[in-house]
Amino acid sequence: LALRSEEVTGELPPDLEFEEFNEIREQLAALIEQALQVYQQQKTPLNLGMVMREYLIQYPRARHFDVARIVVDQAVRLGVAEADFSGLHAEWQAINDYGAKVQAHVIDKY
Helix, strand or coil: CCCCCCCCCCCCCHHHHHHHHHHHHHHHHHHHHHHHHHHHHHCCCECHHHHHHHHHCCCCHHHHHHHHHHHHHHHHHHCECHHHHHCCCCCEEECCCCCCEEECCCECEC
16 A cells, blocks of 8 residues: 555546536526426516526536536426427527527427
């Protein structure tokens, strides 16, 4: 047994890091689902670009893709956009300050 005086980086093995993120993802999905249900209950149009931007501000850039995916997954469970049936493309909307954009119509049918 040899002792080393190497600097500890605090990094988790990939398996543990994935498991930790899955727990966080499940908790976050539940919180986002609950928050987005207000739109459905009040029959308020849900502008996915604006909602996503508000969520991404709260998280580090490294997690933006994962958080954005969770927001989209939860939002599409609530309803659809009437404009999706028109055949017109939605406008691209910036969702963070790093150039990420989303193309989605406002969800207005629950």
